[in-house]
């Protein structure tokens with residue numbers, strides 16, 4: 567068979583915790599899981615939707631081993647209230663021999679710790695902005711920060727979905743960098759990453775497949791035309807999650823426009839390099855910024871990225887001609903082909 571029959575769509579239900587970082591996920595994970603489960607049913611799979619809190623992991627794994635599911639569609643973003651358990655759960659499925667979609671422990675962990683992402687990209691010679699990893703007051707005080715080529719950009723080292731990103735993260739001086747880094751470390755209780763700010767277009771690249779079958783779906787970019795002139799052209803937290811905010815209207819994802827073939831080729835090459843360097847599987851998204859000289863720089867690598875009907879992957883899939891259920895079916899078949907080495 568070229569595709570599985572019974573699929574368990576597994577998602578996390580551990581929203582009930584203190585971490586501010588996961589506020590964005592409340593309900594969204596379940597909604598996304600439901601959409602994926604019904605897409606799978608629509609194209610003929612037998613589907614069970616299973617919520618997991620985290621501390622019930624043995625019970626859930628026991629159920630999965632006894633039931634006759636062929637594949638887990640893994641939508642677990644955290645366990646027991648901690649996003650750092652996302653990789654742990656993938657590792658447990660490997661331990662128990664449960665086949666699953668998406669990235670493994672190592673890739674998930676490497677992208678969750680953004681300084682590791684930077685090290686791996688740098689080692690693989692994939693263009694990514696120069697950076698400093700700031701994990702202590704001493705690192706923030708380092709006089710070397712005074713010599714950087716400002717403006718730079720500050721972000722949390724263990725977050726995604728633009729958590730902690732506001733206009734204050736774009737810093738024009740060492741003093742501003744130190745202040746923002748110190749504030750973020752205090753508020754979110756985690757290290758930060760500072761990077762050279764890349765002024766220019768922001769591109770989202772969706773990749774699907776594995777090995778020789780890896781393909782890039784139609785590119786998208788952020789249309790900043792609606793952004794007030796006095797605001798930085800970045801995708802802030804408000805831009806992503808607050809529909810009433812000026813940044814929301816100012817950051818519209820649209821298919822890439824008027825791009826020279828050489829630019830498209832360079833973006834795709836760099837995105838594939840990032841995918842390979844981080845060891846992604848089945849589906850993922852790489853975000854880049856293109857500077858004035860036309861060089862694409864990787865700013866973010868997202869394994870097991872958002873595949874809800876209203877997210878970037880689905881938008882790209884639609885441009886490529888895939889209705890949503892067909893796109894989810896394709897991701898399932900790609901995972902299956904990898905697992906069965908078809």
Ligand SMILES: Nc1ncnc2c1ncn2[C@@H]1O[C@H](COP(=O)(O)OP(=O)(O)O)[C@@H](O)[C@H]1O
Nearest residue numbers: 719726727728729761762763764800801865866
């Ligand atoms: N080096 C950078 N130069 C310019 N803008 C950046 C840079 N890094 C991040 N940004 C802006 O901040 C947004 C969020 O940063 P990103 O690294 O993608 O974090 P997240 O994991 O939260 O998505 C990006 O979409 C982009 O607009």
Ligand SMILES: [Mg+2]
Nearest residue numbers: 727728853866
């Ligand atoms: Mg991003």
